[in-house]
Amino acid sequence: MPTSTRKGPASVPDPIATAMLARSPVRQSKPLRQEAGWEVSSADTGAALELADLTPITKVLVRASSSAVGSSFSDFGRARRDEAGHLVVGARPDEWIVFGKAGSAAATISQIEERLAGAEGLVTLVDVTHRDVVFLLSGTDARGVLEKICAIDLSDRTSPDGTAFRSRVAGVSCLVVREDRDGRPAYLIDADRSYGQYLFDVLVDAGAEFSVEVAGYTEVF
Amino acid sequence: MRQRGATRRRPQRYSAFGLLRHGLRHDDWPRVWRTSELDRRYDVVIVGAGVHGLAAAYYLASKHGISKVAVLDKGYVGGGGSGRNTAILRSNYLTPEGVRFYERSMELYRNLAVDLNFNVMFAQRGHLTLAHTDASLRTMVWRAEVNKLQGVNSEVVSPEEVKRLVPFMDVSNHARYPILGALYHPPGGIIRHDAVNWGYARAANALGVEIHQNTEVTGITVRDGRVQGVTTPRGEIAAPIVLNCTAGWASLVAGMAGVKLPIITHPLQAAVTEPVKVFLGAVVVSGSLHVYVSQTDRGELVFGASTDPYASYSMRGSLEFTEELASHVLELMPSIGRMRVLRQWAGLCDMTPDFSPVMGTTPVEGFLVDVGWGTYGFKAGPAAGEAMAELVATGRTPELISAFGLARFEQGRLVGERGAASVGH
Amino acid sequence: MILLPCPHCGKRNSNEFSYLGESAPRPTETGDAKLWRAYLYTKENPAGWTRETWLHSGGCGKAFLAERHSVTNEVRATWLPGRKEPDTTTEAGS
Amino acid sequence: MTRSPRRLDPRPGEVIDRNRRLGFSWNGKRYEGYEGDTIASALAAAGERIFSRSFKYHRPRGILAASLHDPNLLVQVGDEPNVRAGYRKLEDGMAVSAQNAWPSLNYDVGSLNQTVARFLGAGFYYKTFMKPQRLWPAYEHVLQRFAAGGKVAQGAERRDCDKRYAHADVLVAGGGPAGMSAAIAAADEGARVMLVEEEPGLGGHLRWGTPDDLARLAELRTEVAARPSIEVLTYSLVAGRYDDNWISVLQRGLPQVTERLVKVRAKVLVVAVGLIERPYVFEGNDLPGVMLSTAVRRLVNLYAVKPGDRAVVFLANEEGEAAAEDLRQAGVEVLRVVDARRGGGLLRARGRRGLDSVELQDGSSVACDLLVTAVGWTAPMLLLNASGDRPTYDEEAARFVPGGGLPDNVLATGGILGDGPVGLLVDHGRATGALAARRALGGDAASSSSPEAVPALTAAPHPALFRSGTRGFVDYSEDVSAKDLMAAAREGYDSVELLKRYTTATMGPAQGKLETINTVAVLAEATGRSIGETGTTVWRPPHSPISLGALAGRNYEPVRYSPMQPWHEAKGAVPIVAGQWIRPEHYGDPAAEVLNVRKNVGIIDVTPLGKLDLRGPDVSRLLNFLYVNKWSKLEVGAVRYGVMCGEDGVVADDGVTGRLGPERYFMSTTSSGAAAIHEWIERWLQTSFREWQVHVTSMTSAFASINVAGPRSRELLARLVADVDLSAAAFPYMNVRQGSIAGVPGCLMWRIGFTGELSYELHVPSGYGLSVWEALLESGRDLGAAPFGVEAQRIMRLEKGHFIVGQDTDGLTQAFTAGLDWLVKLDKEDFAGKAELVFESERPRESRLVGLQPVDPTVVPPEASQIVSGSSTIEGRITSSRFSPTLNRAICLGIVSQRCASPGTVVTVVHPDGTRTPTRVMEHHAHFDPEGTRLRA
Incomplete structure (x- = not known):
């Protein structure tokens, strides 16, 4: 029995040239610019601890049985880059979220479809770019900030570089991915978009003790 | 065989004059209740020396002349839910049957100090149930209207009136949980729960009822569908009537008689602060914020919350309870953040599917239940005791509690109390 | 805050989970009111080991069964729905 | 400015910084102390002796323990009540005042209570004030004036507090010699260690010890500091173990x-x-000037304060001897050292506002201003109790010791376990710390050190000294004497729990830390049992009272916003809290918003609607199980309304679901039910229908949802949609299409109508939500396009007779009672709640949801008004009620008993103000356009 629904319109095609602007749920600090049709901040801080809003990045949810997918994807609870530079995160058992460059949803989806072609069982891909907000918290004290609002043990021993987990951050269920940058700890925090402004404010508040600064959109994919 | 009804004795009356005399003479007061040997046979065995069991015993003896009664408890008098609750009294329930029942309890409570000759310190300071959403405001109106039709003083008041009654309350409209109004129930208030337990125990004992502390019921004998008696570490006791008045262990005690109950036991936590000068008059409840608070005459704030989210018999408190409590109390009264939590504890609540109790007969003849009180048990003690005593004495279920029988679950005729907010202190 | 061992995520704080209650099989015969109401309302509610269903709603979103002691809150076994139930009856329990 | 006449010359272990002077006030008078002082030490240095008045008798009280647990040192600091002056560090500018005295600390009117003390024994209030009942509030008012403690100030600002999570392999509670050693050893085994000490500095009793002790302390501190894997938290309290x-x-x-x-x-x-x-x-044990030996040692050695001039020391242990030596060194005249181990005894202390003289067992009387007692120890059991340990009484040592019931993950060391020279405590601490680390790390211990045996540490023999007279106070904060306890026990309150509840002993702010053992000892004596048999109470958290502010921390209450929230705020929309969502209730005039929708076109932000993406071959089976109606034959492009019930047949949620492709569906739920329904579905799929192939994804926030409603909605939409044929024929009612709106691709358009109008529910990728919202208003300006809020929507849905789950139904409303006879399909195989709905269908209906209209069209009954027959028999209630701007009359929905439910019946509605309104039961729920011609337009 054919069980794949991959042929269906699985994603939001990237916007055609249009005046319509996409926005993050978080108020952007000036100066502003556009990135793949999204309004983003180009603030530059150079601070030791930075918080950036990466909401425009592409997010694709992949559901399939782990056995069918084989080793082509990361394990549950781990994150790794694929050849195309996507960050593939084992977000839940039999569920991955693939992060990629802003505006690349269609391309990302077709790449994944290609990779999973022929996989057994039900395989579905859903573009959740617009569903989630994503923050990047990076710097030496990033862990200190997160420890104030998240109960997971973030030490190197239990949560080293490449760890991913879902847990509550300041009361909101989030996917947290550690992907260190230039040898400094960095965390991607993915959450339901409607909590975006709330979570952003909480992170800024928790980070004040460590002199966190809000940075503009940075290209990480 | 001993005579029906043990000897009565007149207790020494408590009064201001008595205090004066005792103070001058430096002599002792008589024992508040006597200890006695455990007999082999009683007319009625009541399991649980909390307010329900003691009240049932008291009314059996005082109203029906049945005093060959033993109240057994695995611990001490009032050591379970009756001594662990937050001692709030009210009758502003949602359903007519609930309102009538609790109003009878309030009536008994109002006269209890005189009735028992024991000052139970019932302070009718008024009871406010806050509404933070239009949905909860609608439920408050619903309750107020049902109450009024049953003759219970209850009305919905404005935020301004809330502020007048409780000046520490933040009624500003920018709060995360704005106060849109409140159900105000002037007769509601607080009472000294231990005094109620002791007062009933003393008065029942004076009428011949025996109170046996540290006497755990470990088995219930049933033969041919009839209860025969109970087993304790102190020996077997024969009794034609066994009344289960336990809270927290109701399922286990009923299980000894082979009766299954629609009960899940959840811990309910409470906490008390250090005393400060009295500033809070009314009892304040917020269902949305899962908190209720009152201030004792000693100056302590007493807090409670909703039950813990999963079933448990653990009476160890949790940290998250005090954290959430504090966070929610400060939403309501931001300026009391410097007060300190002195002590926290937990009690057990037997939750039923319709948030209403189970009172009356069971499939086992002679085995009666007065259980499933959720978070409402203390308020109900006197009326439940009175009604159960009547059932024992007459063999007929009083009209007042007819809606609360065990058979309602099998019949699918639940009581509508679940329609109210999940926290209803 | 007790810890619950999610079979997927490991031990996590209990506030990440939804408690779905005692595990009871749904009657296949739905026309018997007595049977049906017993399924809906009657509970074992033991003070001791109890088998119940939890959903790790704040984490991986997966349901699992657990054998938990309702007095100590200790969890001695967890398993996924449909998998063989562990045999814990030989172990000491109260 | 007051000088500090009792400050000593510098002491080797002092913790004050004499270069940093701090000014503060005490009852309005200016004082000065040093950085490092506690409030109490600064005041003691200034010569103050009385710090508080007792709760009941208003007796003067002074320093007893000079620590966190001192029951006599509760003061008000600014707007903070009950500050522990023996613990709290002095800060510059502190305004400190006494709490329980009027008019002043020195002359307190309340102390008159002492003269009638014999009538005010413990629990006296239970025996009086009963009659007349109506006077109880007056009595109560008088009692309340005796409430102890400080004041809270209305309008006090919330203090800044926050929280942190931490993870440790080994947490050491207590930074004395044993605790420091345990931390060091655990760190050496490779463990991450957190070392927590109540006092501002590590060291425990070594801090106020001999030069040898101080040297030892310096070594230990160096060792701790050298280990980065030890995180040290000082001035920090381990408040509870859960x-x-x-x-x-x-x-x-x-x-x-x-x-x-x-x-x-x-x-x-x-x-x-x-x-x-x-x-x-x-007798007289509470007089200012009577102190514990540890208090004296702290005052002299840590704060360089001379606690008196002429002292008597009553002792039974080495700590007492050390205190006597400290006093001599501080220049205090030690008049007598009475050693209980050699038969010495203490009878009473005398004095009025403070200690004047001491009477001893040998009949002598000594004039003095300081009496030091050193009669033994109490082990603070909270953390052990919380771990399951029940302490046992050690007769020999005259104290409770751990009972040995600890789980593997809790270990004890140091004084709580036993006594010994510092060397033994350190050795025991090290061995315990190493063991703790090995247990924490399992088999992966990095260290190669071989496990060393934990040395024996037992409580040393100590004379059993509890009381010498009945008039002494057992509980200082509650003013309970030994005599009170004896009387209460004889009255029948003869178990620890009953005694404590009746007399309130150990229930005060000091939590019984100093008092419990003496309470138990007196009870044992009263009942003729041993202390061991009498038992002790269980210590409950917190270890010391914690502020509500600290427990609350920051206010992390998640709030959700739609992508259009900035627009709503800019336009001054009146917000309404709906669960976690903040939504616009209206933009000024909800009635006008209704009329505009009915006449032109309006748009509403309905983003909080629950949305689920369902994919897979078994979705229709799933829908058939979840909903009470049938789903097998839904065409691609079609939408259907459905209601879900719980297994008890109670209406749980409703919404529409559309089929977007052969194996792809999109479900909407109510806003408030979104999370619960998602969980409900996952629960069934994961536990009961594991073989079904369905993937469910929550998409609520993926789309900004906008309902475009009104006769001109098609016209408006047509201006922005190019790739979908919007004509009634091509896109009829209850259909769904996918396309682009204002150039934004990937939008969903549903033709449905909660408002009863021709309307389209648009789901736009969230990032574009605000842009599309603005585009709709901009393009529709000439059509009268305007926003409307939740209130206008509620009015219109009521005009249309659509019920709201949870408002028009309650926690027991089953589907037939809700009027869903037309929807429920009992001939379906099986679905959630089917059994109960079959039962419901078979029994006589008791009540049902109906449309209602007040006979007088201008009277709007408030929601929840009751429907009665006779004077007060309840027949139902109004569940929804509004004035309809469209119909220009009041309209309602309500639940009524079956006997009143037939159309045309006029029932009586009682308003909260008591007025009664005749109200007619209608044929339909819908008051407006019951045939649905408008929404099918």
Whole structure:
């Protein structure tokens, strides 16, 4: 029995040239610019601890049985880059979220479809770019900030570089991915978009003790 | 065989004059209740020396002349839910049957100090149930209207009136949980729960009822569908009537008689602060914020919350309870953040599917239940005791509690109390 | 805050989970009111080991069964729905 | 400015910084102290002797323990009540005042109570004030004036507090010699260690010890500092231990916040909290000038304060001897050292406003201003009790000791376990710390050190000294004497729990830390049992009272917004809280918003609607199980309304679901039900229907949802949609299409109508939500396009007779009662709630949801008004009620009993103000366009 629904319109095609602007749920600090049709901040801080809003990045949810997918994807609870530079995160058992460059949803989806072609069982891909907000918290004290609002043990021993987990951050269920940058700890925090402004404010508040600064959109994919 | 009804004795009356005399003479007061040997046979065995069991015993003896009664408890008098609750009294329930029942309890409570000759310190300071959403405001109106039709003083008041009654309350409209109004129930208030337990125990004992502390019921004998008696570490006791008045262990005690109950036991936590000068008059409840608070005459704030989210018999408190409590109390009264939590504890609540109790007969003849009180048990003690005593004495279920029988679950005729907010202190 | 061992995520704080209650099989015969109401309302509610269903709603979103002691809150076994139930009856329990 | 006449010359272990002077006030008078002082030490240095008045008799009280647990040192600091003056560090500018005295600390009118004390024994209030009942409030008012404690100020600002989570392999509670050693050893085994000490500095009793002790302390501190894997938290309280070693620590003295609650998950807890010195019960034991030996040692050695001039020392242990030596060195005249071990005895202390003289067992009387007692110890059991240990009484040592019931993840060391020279405590601490680390790390211990045996540590023999007279106070904060306890026990309150509840002994702010053992001892004596048989009470958290502010921390209450929220705010929309969502209730005039929708076109932000993406071959089976109606034959492009019930047949949620492709569906739920329904579905799929192939994804926030409603909605939409044929024929009612709106691709358009109008529910990728919202208003300006809020929507849905789950139904409303006869399909195979709905269908209906209209069209009954027959028999209630701007009359929905439910019946509605309104039961729920011609337009 054919069980794949991959042929269906699985994603939001990237916007055609249009005046319509996409926005993050978080108020952007000036100066502003556009990135793949999204309004983003180009603030530059150079601070030791930075918080950036990466909401425009592409997010694709992949559901399939782990056995069918084989080793082509990361394990549950781990994150790794694929050849195309996507960050593939084992977000839940039999569920991955693939992060990629802003505006690349269609391309990302077709790449994944290609990779999973022929996989057994039900395989579905859903573009959740617009569903989630994503923050990047990076710097030496990033862990200190997160420890104030998240109960997971973030030490190197239990949560080293490449760890991913879902847990509550300041009361909101989030996917947290550690992907260190230039040898400094960095965390991607993915959450339901409607909590975006709330979570952003909480992170800024928790980070004040460590002199966190809000940075503009940075290209990480 | 001993005579029906043990000897009565007149207790020494408590009064201001008595205090004066005792103070001058430096002599002792008589024992508040006597200890006695455990007999082999009683007319009625009541399991649980909390307010329900003691009240049932008291009314059996005082109203029906049945005093060959033993109240057994695995611990001490009032050591379970009756001594662990937050001692709030009210009758502003949602359903007519609930309102009538609790109003009878309030009536008994109002006269209890005189009735028992024991000052139970019932302070009718008024009871406010806050509404933070239009949905909860609608439920408050619903309750107020049902109450009024049953003759219970209850009305919905404005935020301004809330502020007048409780000046520490933040009624500003920018709060995360704005106060849109409140159900105000002037007769509601607080009472000294231990005094109620002791007062009933003393008065029942004076009428011949025996109170046996540290006497755990470990088995219930049933033969041919009839209860025969109970087993304790102190020996077997024969009794034609066994009344289960336990809270927290109701399922286990009923299980000894082979009766299954629609009960899940959840811990309910409470906490008390250090005393400060009295500033809070009314009892304040917020269902949305899962908190209720009152201030004792000693100056302590007493807090409670909703039950813990999963079933448990653990009476160890949790940290998250005090954290959430504090966070929610400060939403309501931001300026009391410097007060300190002195002590926290937990009690057990037997939750039923319709948030209403189970009172009356069971499939086992002679085995009666007065259980499933959720978070409402203390308020109900006197009326439940009175009604159960009547059932024992007459063999007929009083009209007042007819809606609360065990058979309602099998019949699918639940009581509508679940329609109210999940926290209803 | 007790810890619950999610079979997927490991031990996590209990506030990440939804408690779905005692595990009871749904009657296949739905026309018997007595049977049906017993399924809906009657509970074992033991003070001791109890088998119940939890959903790790704040984490991986997966349901699992657990054998938990309702007095100590200790969890001695967890398993996924449909998998063989562990045999814990030989172990000491109260 | 008051001088500090009792300040000594510098002491080797002093913790004050004499270069940093701090000014503060005490009852309005200016004082000065040093950085490092506690409030009490600064006042004692200034010569103050009375710090508080007692709760009941208003007796003057002074320093007893000079520590966190001193029951006599509760003061008001600014707007903070009950500050522990023996613990709280002095800060510049503090305004400190006494709490329980009027008009002043020195002359307190309340002390008159002492003269009638004989009538005010414990529990006296239970025996009086009963009659007349109506006067109880007046009595109560008088009693309330005796409430102890300080004041809270209305309008006081919330203090800055926050929280932190931490994870430790080993958490050591207590930074004395044993605790420090345990931390060092655990760190050496490779463990991550957190070392928590109540006092501002590590060291425990070594801090106020001999030069040898100080040298030892310096070594230990150096060792701790050299290990980066030890995190040291001083001036921090281990407040509680909860299940699974979840440990609360209250940290003070941080630069950023007043207090921080640290929540630590520790693999192993090492309890090294030491001992508390206990008071002796004798007549006059509460007089200012009667102190514990540890208080004297702290005052002299840590704060360089001379606690008196002429002293008597009553002792039974080495600590007492050391205190006497400290006093001599401080220049205090030690008149007598009475050694209980050699038969010495203490009868009573005398004095009015403070100690004047001491009477001894040998009949002598000594004039003095300081009486020091050293009669033994109490082990603070909270952390051990919370771990399951029940202490046992050690007759020989005259104290309770751990009972040995600890789980593997909790260990004890130091004074709580036993006594010994510092060397033994250190050795025991090291061995315990190493063991803790090995247990925490399992087999992976990095260290190669071989396990060393934990040396024996037992409580040393100590004379059993509890009381020498009946008039002594057992509980200082509650003013309960030994005599009160004896009387209460004889009255029948003869178990620890009953005695404590009846007399309130150990229930005060000091939590019985100093008092419990003496309470038990008196009860034992009264009942003729041993102390061991009498038992002790269980210590409950917190270890010391914690502020609500610290427990609350920051206010992390998640709030959700739609992408259009900035627009709503800019336009001054009146917000309404709906669960976690903040939504616009209206933009000024909800009635006008209704009329505009009915006449032109309106748009509403309905983003909070629950949305689920369902994919897979078994979706239709799933829908058939979840909903009460049938789903097998839904065409691609079609939408259907459905209602879900719980297994008890009670209406749980409703919404529409559309089929977007052969194996792809899109479900909407109510806003408030979104999370619960998602969980409900996952629960069934994961536990009962595991073989079904369905993937469910929550998409609520993926789309900004906008309902475009009104006769001109098609016209408006047509201006922005190019790739979908919007004509009634091509896109009829109850259909769904996918396309682009205003150039934004990937939008969903549903033709449905909650408002009863021709309307389209648009789901736009969230990032574009605000842009599309603005585009709709911009393009529709000439059509009269305007926003409307939740209130206008509620009015219109009521005009249309659509019920709201949870408002028009309640927690027991089953589907037929809700009027869903037309929807429920009992001939379906099986679905959630089917059994109960079959039962419901078979029994006589008791009540049902109906449309209602007041006979007088201008009267709008408030929602929840009751429907009655006779004077007060309840027949139902109004569940929804509004004035309809469209119909220009009042309209309602309500639940009524079956006997009143037939159309045309006129029922009586009672308003909250008592007025009664005749109201007619209608044929339909819908008051407006019951045939649905408008929404099918």
